[in-house]
Amino acid sequence: MSVMVDIRSVHKSYGALDVLKGIDLQVQAGEVTVVLGPSGSGKSTLLRTVNHLEKVDRGTISVDGELIGYRRSGGKLYELPEREVLRQRTRIGFVFQNFHLFPHLTALENVVEAPVNALKRPRKEAEENARRLLERVGLGDKADAYPRRLSGGQQQRVAIARALALEPRLLLFDEPTSALDPELVGEVLDVMRDLARSGTTMIVVTHEIGFAREVADTVVFLAEGRIVEQGPPAAVLDAPAQERTRAFLSKVL
Numbered sequence: 658m659s660v661m662v663d664i665r666s667v668h669k670s671y672g673a674l675d676v677l678k679g680i681d682l683q684v685q686a687g688e689v690t691v692v693l694g695p696s697g698s699g700k701s702t703l704l705r706t707v708n709h710l711e712k713v714d715r716g717t718i719s720v721d722g723e724l725i726g727y728r729r730s731g732g733k734l735y736e737l738p739e740r741e742v743l744r745q746r747t748r749i750g751f752v753f754q755n756f757h758l759f760p761h762l763t764a765l766e767n768v769v770e771a772p773v774n775a776l777k778r779p780r781k782e783a784e785e786n787a788r789r790l791l792e793r794v795g796l797g798d799k800a801d802a803y804p805r806r807l808s809g810g811q812q813q814r815v816a817i818a819r820a821l822a823l824e825p826r827l828l829l830f831d832e833p834t835s836a837l838d839p840e841l842v843g844e845v846l847d848v849m850r851d852l853a854r855s856g857t858t859m860i861v862v863t864h865e866i867g868f869a870r871e872v873a874d875t876v877v878f879l880a881e882g883r884i885v886e887q888g889p890p891a892a893v894l895d896a897p898a899q900e901r902t903r904a905f906l907s908k909v910l
């Protein structure tokens with residue numbers, strides 16, 4: 658198995674606030690890593706460093722063997738120009754808590770937009786692919802619907818299709834179900850389960866412990882900017898070694 662994501666000694670502060678205090682994490686290709694942790698522990702910040710939406714202060718992140726945001730030359734790191742960062746970002750899908758679809762575009766057009774504009778794919782090919790992706794997320798019949806006509810769960814599934822349209826080597830999910838009404842959570846988790854089964858490499862920040870137990874290869878527990886514990890779900894969720902993990906789980910389970 659090969660390492661898809663390699664996070665080494667990553668530090669990140671906002672002013673005097675140290676948010677990430679030396680994160681080391683490897684994600685194998687085809688595996689799902691679920692990141693759990695209390696509010697403010699640095700989960701979103703960690704995800705955002707992976708595609709250089711946040712710059713790290715120290716440390717490095719590689720995705721599929723490629724250093725993110727920097728190039729190395731003569732033992733030094735030099736920040737990549739913006740267009741290179743954007744190119745790297747197109748290969749890393751990001752699904753946020755609040756799915757910002759373009760309101761004036763249909764579901765299909767939302768999925769088509771990035772491959773046509775960012776990857777310069779022919780529109781016809783991008784549309785065929787987008788229809789396939791909408792089918793895959795269970796929205797084959799909603800291709801022509803505008804976001805305001807879709808439920809939150811449907812909009813989030815369009816957002817997933819949109820991320821997939823860029824043929825990402827990695828998918829990042831930041832609390833993808835937190836903004837949804839409870840009855841809509843399941844349909845989004847079903848799509849994510851399907852992606853996991855088909856071997857998509859994913860890092861998922863979520864409070865859905867059931868999903869973590871069933872789908873994750875690795876569960877990471879983050880607290881105050883440090884990885885307190887990590888391992889297979891059966892270990893971290895059912896027999897946590899650390900008191901902090903136990904205390905957190907007792908609140909969310």
Ligand SMILES: Nc1ncnc2c1ncn2[C@@H]1O[C@H](COP(=O)(O)OP(=O)(O)OP(=O)(O)O)[C@@H](O)[C@H]1O
Pocket residue numbers: 671674676694695696697698699700701702703
């Ligand atoms: N752009 C920013 N500027 C200043 N402080 C920030 C910024 N982004 C995040 N923070 C702070 O960094 C800390 C970690 O935030 P982060 O969003 O990474 O935590 P989290 O674990 O994802 O929390 P939650 O579960 O509530 O989303 C918090 O104290 C937050 O207020």
